[in-house]
Amino acid sequence: MAENPSRNTRRCEAAPAKLNLFLHVGGRLENGNHLLESLVVFADFGDKLRLTPSGTFALKHTGPFAKSLPRAAVNDLTACAVSGLS
Structure with a gap:
């Protein structure tokens, strides 16, 4: 069976x-969550x-403000989300 090409493509x-x-x-709802109303x-x-397929997770910030971003993955929501899936 062929692999899904979208999983192997940048x-x-x-x-x-x-x-x-x-x-x-x-x-507050019975489950502890709150009702939210928002306009965006x-x-x-x-x-x-x-996005580049890889066997491991890596995150690289580039651009004019990249140097001012915190280096610690604990401050990055993307890194936190990925670690929660592992």
């Missing part, structure tokens, strides 16, 4: 910037995500 995806116009946290708009600019 990809570049746009990640548009999101602006939260408001966020209202409402009452997406901008015509944002980040580009370049």
Whole structure:
């Protein structure tokens, strides 16, 4: 059986910037979650995500502000999400 070609292909995806116009946290549900009401708009600019298949997770920041980003993976939501899946 042939492998899914999308799993073996480099990809570049746009990640548009999101602006939260408001966020209202409402009452608490029985399961402990809160009701949320929000209005968001997406901008015509944002980040580009370049994805390359690999056997391990690696995250590289590039661009004009990359040097000002924290190096510790604990501060990166993407790294935290991936470690939670492992």
